[in-house]
Amino acid sequence: MQSKEIRHHIDNHPKTSSLALGQYKIKCPSCSDQRRKNKNDTPLSVKIEADKIIYHCFHCELKGIISRTQGERPMKIVPTKESKQKPIKVAEENSDKAIEWLADRGISWEVAEKHGVVAKVNKKHLPVIGFTFASENGSDYEAVKWRSANGKKDFWWDNNASKLWGNYLEDEKKETIEDTVVITEGEMDALAIAEAFKDFNIRVYSVPNGSPNKISEGKVDPSEDGRFKYVWNDREKLDGFNKIILASDCDEAGDCLVHELSRRLGKEKCYRVDYKGYKDANELLLNTNAIEVRKQILNAQPIPLHGLNSIDHYQDEWQSLYEQGEPSGISTGIKSLDDIVTLQTGQLYVLTGYAGHGKSAFLDQLVVNAGKMYGWKTCFASFEKPPTLHAIQLAQILTGKSFYKPQYVGSERMSQHEKDDAQAWITEHILFQDYMDGGLPTISAVLEKAKHSIQRNGTRIVCIDPFNFIHAEKTYALETDMVSEMLTKVQLFAKQHDVLVIFVAHPSKPMDKSGKVVPNLLDVAKSMAWSTKPDVGLTVHRGEDGVEIHCTKARWYWNAQLGRVMLNYNPSNGRYEEYTKKEDDFNWEF
Numbered sequence: 001m002q003s004k005e006i007r008h009h010i011d012n013h014p015k016t017s018s019l020a021l022g023q024y025k026i027k028c029p030s031c032s033d034q035r036r037k038n039k040n041d042t043p044l045s046v047k048i049e050a051d052k053i054i055y056h057c058f059h060c061e062l063k064g065i066i067s068r069t070q071g072e073r074p075m076k077i078v079p080t081k082e083s084k085q086k087p088i089k090v091a092e093e094n095s096d097k098a099i100e101w102l103a104d105r106g107i108s109w110e111v112a113e114k115h116g117v118v119a120k121v122n123k124k125h126l127p128v129i130g131f132t133f134a135s136e137n138g139s140d141y142e143a144v145k146w147r148s149a150n151g152k153k154d155f156w157w158d159n160n161a162s163k164l165w166g167n168y169l170e171d172e173k174k175e176t177i178e179d180t181v182v183i184t185e186g187e188m189d190a191l192a193i194a195e196a197f198k199d200f201n202i203r204v205y206s207v208p209n210g211s212p213n214k215i216s217e218g219k220v221d222p223s224e225d226g227r228f229k230y231v232w233n234d235r236e237k238l239d240g241f242n243k244i245i246l247a248s249d250c251d252e253a254g255d256c257l258v259h260e261l262s263r264r265l266g267k268e269k270c271y272r273v274d275y276k277g278y279k280d281a282n283e284l285l286l287n288t289n290a291i292e293v294r295k296q297i298l299n300a301q302p303i304p305l306h307g308l309n310s311i312d313h314y315q316d317e318w319q320s321l322y323e324q325g326e327p328s329g330i331s332t333g334i335k336s337l338d339d340i341v342t343l344q345t346g347q348l349y350v351l352t353g354y355a356g357h358g359k360s361a362f363l364d365q366l367v368v369n370a371g372k373m374y375g376w377k378t379c380f381a382s383f384e385k386p387p388t389l390h391a392i393q394l395a396q397i398l399t400g401k402s403f404y405k406p407q408y409v410g411s412e413r414m415s416q417h418e419k420d421d422a423q424a425w426i427t428e429h430i431l432f433q434d435y436m437d438g439g440l441p442t443i444s445a446v447l448e449k450a451k452h453s454i455q456r457n458g459t460r461i462v463c464i465d466p467f468n469f470i471h472a473e474k475t476y477a478l479e480t481d482m483v484s485e486m487l488t489k490v491q492l493f494a495k496q497h498d499v500l501v502i503f504v505a506h507p508s509k510p511m512d513k514s515g516k517v518v519p520n521l522l523d524v525a526k527s528m529a530w531s532t533k534p535d536v537g538l539t540v541h542r543g544e545d546g547v548e549i550h551c552t553k554a555r556w557y558w559n560a561q562l563g564r565v566m567l568n569y570n571p572s573n574g575r576y577e578e579y580t581k582k583e584d585d586f587n588w589e590f
Contacts, residue, residue, distance in 0.1 A: 005029065006055055007066050008424035011417075016046055023047050031060035031160050060160045061086070087140040088158045090130065094119040098127035101149035106285045107191045111198050115191060116167045118144070126150050131187045131206075133161040145187070145208065162229040164237060166190050166205035176201040181241045182297060185211055185248040185257055189281040193247065196285060196293035205237065211253035212260070219498075220260040222375030225458035231264050232456040238265060245300045247273040249280045255316065259498070262303045264455045267496045271300035329559035330376075333369025336578055340551040340563040341536060343370055345460055348491050348533065349502045350553075352524050353540035358547055358569060358576075359504050360385070360465055361393070362540045365576045366502070367461060368397045371429040378461040379431045379453035381446045383469035387432035394430065395422035396573045411572035431457055440471040443486045447493050454497050464490075465504035468525075483527035491533060505530060520552040536560045546579050 009029040010016045016024050028044035043059035049068075056063040098119030099109045109119070118130040127149040135142040143159035165187055170176065177197070182204040184190040190206040197204070208230055214221035220228075231238070238244065244265055248254035262270040273296055278284040285293050304313060311318060321327075329342030343366065353359045360382070370376040382390055392403045399422055401414040414422070431453045435441050446464060453459040464470070476482040487503075494501045507519035521537040524530035531537070537553030546566045554560035566579035 003064055003066050004420060004424055005427070006062075006064065007053070008421055010046055010053065010055070011421065016048065019048055021048050021050065028057040028059060028062060030062045031057060059157075086159070087135055087142070088132075088144050089140065090118050090132070090144065091120060095121045095127045095149075097121070098129050098149040101127060102129065102191075105188060105192075105282060107188070107195050108198070111195045112191055114167065114169060115194055116165070117191070119149070122146075130158075131165050133163065133165065133208075134167075147187070161208055162233055163208065164205035164230050164234045165208055166194075166203075168201075168203045170201045174199060174201050177203075177298075179241055180243045180245065181205070181238060182245045182247055183207065183261065184281060185254055186280070189247060189249075192280075192282040192285040193293060193297060196281075196290040196297070198290075203237070203241075205234075207257070211248065211257040215252065215256045220256055220458075222377070222458070222460070225375070225377065228260065228264065228458060231261070235455060242269050243271060244269050245271045245273060245297060246303075247281055247297065247300075250275055251279070258303070260458075263496075263498045264458070266451065267303045270303045272303055273297060273300045326558040330370060330374050332366055333373055334365075334567065334576065334578065336565045337549060337567070339561075340549070340565055341538065341554075341560045343461075343500055344535075344556075344559040345498045345500045346495050347500055347535040347555075347559075348487070348494050349500065349536040349538060350521060350524070350530055350534040351502055351504045351538045351540065352507050352519055352521065352530075354510075354519065354542075355506065357540050357542045359540045361569070361574050362547075362549070362576055363463055363465060363502060363504065364390075364393055364397055364574065367430075367463065368394060370461060371425070372398075375429075376460040377429050377431070377453075377457045378463060379433065379450050379457070379459045380463045380465070381433040381441065381449070382463065382465045383435065383441060384466065386436065387434055390432065391423070391426050391430075393574050394426055395419065397575055398422045398425060400573050400575060402572055406572060408572040431459065441469055442471050442473045443489055444473060446470070447489065450493070450499070451497065454499065460499055462494075462499050462501045463504070464501065467503060467505040480527035480529065484529040484533070487529050487533035503534075518548065518550055520550070545581060547576065 006029065013026050015026055024046045025042040026044050026046060027042055031043070041059070044055060044057045047054040051068055053066040053068065055066070098121070102109065102112050102117070102119065116132040116134065118132060120128055120130060122128050128146050129149050130144040130146050132141045133143040143157060143161035145161070145165070146156050146158070148154040164183070177200055180202065182193055182202065184193065184204065184206045187206045190204050193202070193204045209227050212220045212224045212227055214224050246258045246261055248257045258272055273281070275281065275284045275296060278287060281293060284296065327344065329344035331338050332341065332343060351359055351363060367378045371378065380390065395414065396403055399414045399418045401412050401418065403414060403419070406413055433446065433449045450459065450462045470486065472482050490501050490503065505524045507523035508525045510517055510519065518539055518541045520539055521531040521534065522528070531553065534553055535555040536551065536559070539550040539552055541548040541550060547569050548564055548566055550564045551560055551562055554562055567576045568579050569576055
């Protein structure tokens with residue numbers, strides 16, 4: 001984690017935002033979202049002095065110094081090297097009591113040791129087991145996750161790891177379960193599956209931090225995105241496999257974990273285990289046998305995607321809709337606009353409007369509002385904007401101030417500190433696809449990069465702006481066929497990864513040259529598919545009194561409806577705001 005991000009965290013924390021001299025204890029932005037227990041712990045020590053800020057996390061050992069000038073706010077941030085975690089040394093002698101505890105859970109010491117388990121006693125002479133994460137050199141441990149082995153379920157860490165737990169050592173004499181990876185919710189479940197498959201080669205890993213703590217409407221709250229860093233960090237363990245079996249617990253938290261992992265990894269390759277009434281793999285092993293565990297793992301069912309299923313296949317979702325009511329999108333951040341459209345993942349929105357009427361600026365406003373209000377992350381494929389210039393526009397919307405010297409009366413320029421804060425926010429919430437180094441932006445290339453952004457950042461919005469930069473991947477007899485096939489791919493991608501895709505497309509040149517006719521999806525060039533494939537259609541149109549936002553297509557009444565709202569556009573900072581009619585204060589009596 002960079003010093004700039006630490007500074008942003010300190011500046012925005014209630015205890016330290018005033019920068020009053022003194023010593024403070026606050027949550028650590030590097031490790032707090034990884035901790036399952038003691039989530040409210042404040043391990044980050046912050047000492048604010050006149051000329052510098054000293055920080056040190058006593059949990060993950062993140063430390064550094066940020067220099068200050070004599071003013072209230074620092075004008076310079078001195079980069080500091082991240083403090084590397086010290087290697088963990090573990091005593092060689094193993095605890096018989098801890099090994100016996102594993103045996104009581106159906107796990108042999110042979111399997112446990114092979115997968116990186118150590119069995120020790122703690123300072124209180126109580127048996128504990130450690131799930132080790134090997135360092136790059138393989139001679140010591142980068143981190144160890146400990147668990148009590150005396151009937152209690154206490155966990156703690158030596159150092160911290162944001163990667164999957166488990167070792168895969170192939171034995172040429174054993175049959176290999178090909179093209180398959182199993183991911184469990186906990187280490188004991190990974191060991192239970194490894195025990196059941198001990199006469200086979202199978203790749204089985206556990207997530208390092210269990211299921212998410214914060215759940216909103218059955219999905220991971222965006223504040224929990226940091227928990228899933230292991231998906232990106234360990235992508236080489238997961239890429240290239242066509243079957244990823246998600247062996248989570250059978251409860252709400254387990255369902256939520258499956259949803260988020262399948263969203264990031266691709267639902268088309270993910271399968272879910274049914275434990276036949278038992279909570280998890282370890283419980284299934286203890287109450288049945290290894291054969292039954294193998295059977296349930298190998299018979300895991302595909303995550304619902306586009307197969308042929310009865311309604312019983314969707315029982316949980318079906319019941320949830322009955323109990324909780326219709327789905328609801330999130331606010332656009334503009335109250336009047338919410339009357340005609342909200343933002344909903346798993347859908348395709350098409351945004352159109354004449355050149356120069358503000359489509360891209362409106363899209364930026366929606367993205368910034370979703371990030372500020374809900375923590376949503378966005379991946380931009382903006383072919384007309386270099387990332388640096390695009391970031392300037394986003395920073396202006398964030399701060400409400402001009403990046404450059406103001407050109408409008410009453411506007412002001414953002415300070416260096418505000419610029420740095422905006423940069424930190426953009427770094428956390430936005431990823432830019434960059435095609436400036438060559439390569440044609442085909443729809444497959446765009447979606448592949450978007451998929452990586454979901455794995456890496458937990459992206460919830462994908463913006464493609466505009467359509468006419470997309471290069472056809474093959475020759476089509478008719479352009480309408482190309483557009484139809486492309487939009488089908490995008491629709492499926494949105495549903496498979498539970499993201500909102502917003503596609504910007506220009507309309508054909510109007511017959512009416514006055515510019516007063518408002519275009520809709522039927523006017524978008526190349527194909528009628530622009531009207532039939534999207535879930536929501538929006539038009540940005542610059543009228544005489546302000547900017548008009550028209551909703552011209554609404555597939556689902558609960559997140560969009562046909563209509564129009566008026567907004568004001570502020571050219572000094574690029575913001576769209578609630579409409580207020582400007583009064584004409586000129587004295588016409590002469």
